[in-house]
Structure formats: C-alpha cells, structure tokens
Amino acid sequence: MSEGTAASTEGTVTSADGTTIAYTAWGEGDPIVIVDGATAHRATTPENAQTAELLAAEFRVINYDRRGRGGSGDTAPYAVEREFEDLAAIIEGAGGGRPATVFGWSSGGFLALNAAQAGVPVARLALFEPPAVVDDSRPPLPSDYVERLDAAVAEGRPGDAVALFMTAAAMMPEEAVEGMRGSDFWPALEAVAPTIAYDGRNVGDAMSGRPLRADRWDKVRVPVLVLHGTDTWPALAAGAKAVADHLPTATLKAIPGENHGTTAPALAPVLAAFAKGA
Structure with a gap:
C-alpha cells in the first residue's frame, strides 16, 4: 500500500x-x-x-x-x-x-x-x-425511536433529533450532549438531522435487545x-x-x-x- x-x-x-x-x-x-x-x-x-x-x-x-x-x-x-x-x-x-x-x-x-x-x-x-x-449488554433503542426523530424534524427541532440519536443510539450522557448544543459543530449536525431517521429505518429491529x-x-x-x-x-x-x-x-x-x-x-x-x- x-x-x-x-x-x-x-x-x-x-x-x-x-x-x-x-x-x-x-x-x-x-x-x-x-x-x-x-x-x-x-x-x-x-x-x-x-x-x-x-x-x-x-x-x-x-x-x-x-x-x-x-x-x-x-x-x-x-x-x-x-x-x-x-x-x-x-x-x-x-x-x-x-x-x-x-x-x-x-x-x-x-x-x-x-x-x-x-x-x-x-x-x-x-x-x-x-x-x-x-441482549442486555446495553439498553436497546426505544421502540418509538424513528417516530420521535421524524417528529422532532417535522416540528422544527433538529437539535432534539441529534440529541436523541446521541443519547439513545450512541449512549452519550444527556449532560454532555446538552453541553454540545452551543459548539461550533452543532449546526452541521442539525443540517443532517433529517437523515438520522434514515439510519434508524436501516437498523430496523437490529438494536431491539432481541436476537x-x-x-x-x-x-x-x-x-x-x-x-x-x-x-x-x-x-x-x-x-x-x-x-x-x-x-x-x-x-x-x-x-x-x-x-x-x-x-x-x-x-x-x-x-x-x-x-x-x-
């Protein structure tokens, strides 16, 4: 190489x-x-x-x-x-x-x-x-994860969609995520917030906690x-x-x-x- x-x-x-x-x-x-x-x-x-x-x-x-x-x-x-x-x-x-x-x-x-x-x-x-x-190695995604993402974007709350991804999917502490909202990179995350639900749909039930x-x-x-x-x-x-x-x-x-x-x-x-x- x-x-x-x-x-x-x-x-x-x-x-x-x-x-x-x-x-x-x-x-x-x-x-x-x-x-x-x-x-x-x-x-x-x-x-x-x-x-x-x-x-x-x-x-x-x-x-x-x-x-x-x-x-x-x-x-x-x-x-x-x-x-x-x-x-x-x-x-x-x-x-x-x-x-x-x-x-x-x-x-x-x-x-x-x-x-x-x-x-x-x-x-x-x-x-x-x-x-x-x-299994129980970590909490599963909420059953209404995709619906909550879609709602946040539709209601003009892209930052809430990003925060939901970070806490529910990436398992970051809520306090840490709240501290990121004023960061320089947060607007770039909000710009792609509508696509987070795309990944949720591709994940499907693979993060449900079930086999x-x-x-x-x-x-x-x-x-x-x-x-x-x-x-x-x-x-x-x-x-x-x-x-x-x-x-x-x-x-x-x-x-x-x-x-x-x-x-x-x-x-x-x-x-x-x-x-x-x-």
Whole structure:
C-alpha cells in the first residue's frame, strides 16, 4: 500500500429516482466503496480519505455522501430502498460496474447488509462495529425511536433529533450532549438531522435487545468480514460478534488498539487483504 498522498477526483451519479449522489474517488482497480454511518459524510470523516489514500495504489476507493448529506441531494419520500439504489448507482457509475467490496462503518454496515440482502451486486462486505443490540449488554433503542426523530424534524427541532440519536443510539450522557448544543459543530449536525431517521429505518429491529431474526440477511451469500477494535466499548464488540455469528459466510476479526473511530493505518491493510481474498 502507498503511504503518499494519492490524487482524487470528484463526481456525481444519478440514482434511480433522479437524486444526485456525490462522491470522491481515489486510484484504479477493483472498487472498494465506503458507506458512512449516522450523521457522517465526506466533510466530517477525513479518516475515510486517509484510508482511501493508503489503498489507492491497488484499488479504486469510493467515498460517497449518502442522500441528504454533504454534496448529495435528497428526494421525498424516503425509503430504505432508495439508499440501496444509491449504492447500486455508485458501484455502477463510479466503480465501473466491477465487483465491489463494500465497507460499512457503524450503522452504515446495516445499510450495506440490507442492500446485499435486496440484491445489490456486491462481491464482499466488510463491516466495522455494526451496533447490533441483541441482549442486555446495553439498553436497546426505544421502540418509538424513528417516530420521535421524524417528529422532532417535522416540528422544527433538529437539535432534539441529534440529541436523541446521541443519547439513545450512541449512549452519550444527556449532560454532555446538552453541553454540545452551543459548539461550533452543532449546526452541521442539525443540517443532517433529517437523515438520522434514515439510519434508524436501516437498523430496523437490529438494536431491539432481541436476537436477530432468522430471515434477517438470509440472502447474503458473499464473504463478510466483521471488525471491531479491541479497545472499543464492550457492547459494540458484542454487537459485532452477534452480526458475525448470524451470518454463515462471516468472519469476526478484532483490530488491536482500535475503538469505534478506527484509524486509517490500522484499517487499510485489513481491508486490502480482505478485498484481495486473503
């Protein structure tokens, strides 16, 4: 893998419903597509660019803004199938239609799995700490989580939607979240607040505190690598293991010294080996 700064190009593809999806790409070769988790997009995740630069000598790495975020558009009404179509458009338009390794970070892992389940053509799936909750290792998401997110946005309270995500999904203390409301980065979070419910819908019942349904991802037949850091929150490691145990084609791997915000030098060689079939 190269340790230099690889050149990148920016572009857009048009999804099936006409929505413009923006992306940045590095390198040539078989594509690796990065799918961000809740609230994240290219402008807020420089680690993705760093990972891409390390992989660019051997792969075409594509990081795209999910709909409603960053440089991508959005078209109502939302349905999870629209995001499957977005990923398919990225693979076809930015990846040249070549078999893609799709890397989903956090709840982006659920989107990647759901898309594969729906038939989006992927060659391999790599998932970093998909936050499944199947036991009492942490509180589950409230049963009305998505409805409360939608209501907060519809009533002009995007900050309350962000706060709900941070406390109920990310398990941050309420006092810490309230202290963030006056921060410089809070407006950027409010700007993507409508999309937090998109992740909630992709998560579905995977954070309900109950075992994963037998038919959840039962059509996923491609190789799957489920990753977690050894220094991550134990509940996230438990969630990763639950997803790996549920998928017959999955392998679970721990990355030493990493947490939920994994670093490019630790992640890139693992992705490269997996994408090569090693």
